[in-house]
Amino acid sequence: MSETETMSAPDQTPDQAEAKPERRLNMIEAINDALNISMQRDENVVVMGEDVGYFGGVFRCTAGLQEKHGKNRVFDTPISECGIIAVAVGMGAYGLRPVPEIQFADYIYPGLDQLISEAARLRYRSAAEYIAPMTVRSPFGGGIFGGQTHSQSPEAIFAHVSGLKTVIPATPYDAKGLLISAIEDNDPVIFFEPKRIYNGPFSGYYDKPVQPWKKFDQSVVPEGYYKIPLGKARLATEGEQVTILAYGTMVHVVEAVCKEKGIEADVLDLRTIVPLDIEAIEASVKKTGRCLIVHEATRTAGFGAELSALVTERCFYHLEAPVERVTGFDTPYPHSLEWAYFPGPIRIGEALDKILAE
Template sequence: MVAMNMVQALNSALDVKLEDDPDILTFGEDVGYFGGVFRVTDKLQEKYGLTRCFDTPISEGGIVATAIGMGAYGLRPVVEIQFADYILPAFDQLVSEAARLRYRSNGEFWAPITVRVPYGGGIFGGQTHSQSPEALFAHVVGLKSVIPSNPYDAKGLLISAIEDDDPVIFFEPKRLYNGLFEGRPDDPVKPWKDHPLADVPEDVYRIPLGKARMVREGADVTVLAYGTMVHVALSAIEECGIDAELIDLRSIVPLDIDAIVESVQRTGRCVIAHEASRYGGFGGELSALVQERCFHHLRAPIERVAGWDTPYPHAFEWDYFPGPQRVIDAMQRTQEV
């Protein structure tokens, strides 16, 4: 075991898989010589050479299209889209080609590609470096969407994504990369705290896609979250004194619906937290699934805590981002019924 932050854990995952399988390669904008803008691919080109880790032109559609062709040929490319906001030029390739290739070819070809996407706010990146578009991809049949919340999970999930025969969008919360959470000083509940490095194995290990993690057991309400919001929700639970059960979904497609149903049927209440805008967000799908499967067990309306239904506001980032107090308010509302 080695103490790692999320950047180091992701780098380790790429390192061990590049060493393990000659059919794996990684590329994207600034991925090679520079090691990525967030340093996730640091020193990989130096170790594995220009054909296994290399830079590309600024063309997200071209990056993903190239990966799809490589995957159909038999390789396992791992590509980086520098920010989630920039993935939209590649949306057609992902939806019309990667997601459908296995079905369209009757299993003759497939796209075993992994698309790494730094996403979310918290770094004052403004409207074009801060968005959370996970719901767009969750709607596309044939794509898997994975979102880690800690270094240990990040490595195990990325290895599983690379080895998966279907295309995986691997959303990496930028705010968690270096393990230090920072928030606005005037928040009534301290939203962030120093997050210790996680003990991460140096060799290969896997966390199955579609298997949620129980962060905290509780009896009063179930809180569903993923990525950065796992830590926001945990801060809220520790502050308010409600005996809440916190589930880290880890992936939204595939979704561990069994873990969700078991928990909500036991607690009778549910709060859903995500950073993306509320309207059309993945929380709406989670709410519908809980309502369909747990209707007779619910003792209070399902609560959703999310970002505003506005473009990402640079000047009001901390107000937009759902903090612990908003999660506390939602949990308290479920206790009043």
């Protein structure tokens, strides 16, 4: 089997050996299903956060869980992100597997000290006597006109911190399998959920917004328990002309641009940026000789810079053109102009034309 075929193969674990009934779920429903299954399998899994209990979360990801598992395992917290994260660290050290929700990624900053100084270092500093098996879920990115305090993409901050893992799914199938893996992981995981695609792939990929709660195409998601290993990329589309590295919402955007322009690209959905599937990236870039990186976050010191450096270090003599990046702008996040801020067909198309012309 070739390297490309290996990347394209469906993820299988012993728990997936037998065929499972399938349903069409959006990402919200898939996340809810993953939380429910994890709580059924392990009584130490607890869900906590602002409005996650009776209300079911601002995006309804935890709807019905308190009724199923009780108020001691699904409970509301004060509006204190620092406190939420700190309590989760203590729970993990004590033997629980907390899944705190931070209502928007923009709100996570008060909890950075607890995440960076405590959660990320606990296993190392205690010589593995204590661990922090916590999964911090949070909606991130734009798409709902949330403005500067509800739309940020801070993934690069967490990718920089040794001891943290950072996961960003792009499909409901991946969201469920990756979340189950994250909850069972013994290290702290930041699980960012792209709210622009919470309810499925969107129409109007580029210049016109779509109400985020309106349903479009959904994804086939198996019933029951399955896992997707952290650190394994997904080959979303296969082609020989160029490799495109993306994650979250941008996977769908670049797929649409390539289809529109008739470009045959290896679109690699990274799924997790830490750990990173550098082997899949290297194999694809060496095959195509060209690389485009697309993410929604601001350009300077964004995770695309790290990807560009890694590709250049490992694939320099195979490159037929310089590595290109298409990202958000180095500005405060705009409110009414957020659809101009997103990487869209014009900027992505220009970058692809430039790479392919070399």
